[in-house]
Amino acid sequence: MTESALYEALARREGGRNGEVLLRIAADERRHGAVWRRHTGVEVRPQRWRVWFYLLMARLFGFTFAVKLLEKREDRAQEGYGDIADRFPEVGAIVADETDHEKALIGLLDEERLRYMSSILLGLNDALVELTGALAGLSLALADAETVALAGLITGIAAALSMSASEYLSQKSEGGGHPLKAALYTGTAYLMTVAVLVLPFFVLSHPLTALAFTLVGAVAVIALFTFFMTVVRDVPFRRNFVEMLSISLGVAAVSFLIGLAARRLLGTDV
Template sequence: MTMKDIETKLDAKTKDAVLKSQKTEMTEHVVYKRLAKKQRGRNAEILEQISEDEARHASIWERYTNTKVRPNPVAVILYTFLNMLFGITFTLKLMELNEDRAQKKYKKFLTLLPDAEEVLKEEEKHEQALLDLIDEERLKYTSSIVLGLNDALVELTGTLAGLTFALANSRIVGLAGLITGIAASLSMAASEYLSQKSEERDTLPVQASVYTGVAYIITVALLIFPFFVSSSVYAALAWSLVNALIIIALFTFFVSVVRSVSFKPMFTEMALVSFGVAAISFVIGSIANKLLGGSL
């Protein structure tokens, strides 16, 4: 069957699927090219190679569609922004996840398009092998970031919930949370430094402690902020708990993408632990307030 015969036999749905695949390849070609310019050494070479592969795949689809397509500008801007915010590995993994979904469409016309199977195999093996070579510092310290976030979420949500009923004053609760958070972040950073130094790892103790401390402080800031802007202590607590849920969701999504693990179980576990401690502390604070005659 000649190329002209195949092109003639393409129905509307198949051609639309091929065009979408072609646009995806062109978009990723541009994104990988941009990301390569922000990297050095081996990482830059890997991204350049992937970019060339995507351009070649797009040219294969173009032979069938006989149509030139432009990259998706919104996707290019989005992936560039995500790279700045979450790093190169997260961005690449997310792109691969999206492409995996698109690859399912390839199977519908593999028998019609002879080159599709070759493209599919290359996407599954070659690019994944290249992505595995990407080395990013922050991923080495994921456990340190998890430590800072988890401890801040569990400790501070519990503290703020308990103080809300015990003190019933937004500013005082916020100030108490700020003092507790700063002291705890320094303590956690120091503990992580000593823990890393006592064990043989491929991470540096100082960097690990910094990642833990910074993750803790950022979480503290997001959790106590509502208490300084809301006059209602209960509204502030509700706002703070929503912030905690957002932090858990964002970080869980990040880890699930870069580690290729399931999002739901990890999110559920972190949320249940944090909100479970908050609920217990809320009850303890309420009891403390009543025992003191509501004088606080």
């Protein structure tokens, strides 16, 4: 019943052909609910908080993410059906419906942001590696958090514009997709990451404390994006998370040592 309410809400949000497919799936879910209501004699209402949660995920991370996340929940339900198939003859038809739902949903998954996932990944990865390293080095070379914040912000904005221009030229030379859209996705991902990484230096007065929060923010961004990729692309979470984390923190550590060396050799103390 929860899934029926959710698919109806998604249908209203999507509209058009997608909405029609989602309404058909919602009707099937209501019918499945009626089967179990007949067996149990229990009337249940949709879990509104769960409906709200998936709608929020669809709004924040896209329709594809929400649907893929829901699919994983349905896969677990299908495993449970196998344990009771011999007691309830309707289970076979329900499992067949769920399989059809999965095929129908896969047919809907053509979201623009996924077509430009490589551009988003480029901006996000580049910002994490470059700016985390730059902020780590600046935190040791410069003893003032506000100065580090301004230097990091200027560096981040300049790098975002540079990456956007490079992505535009790259896409145009390859002759595929929309170069301007790819550039905008790259630049937006870069700037959003810059905001997360630089913010602690504007809020906190001690640069090393701010750097610690920046590193926590970097880990959070990596975890969130890796989880997103795990859901929409069915890739392993741990291996991709460790790889991205190792690269970003490794560059930050090297930059930190360079900043320390620069401060001692040049005697910089701003």
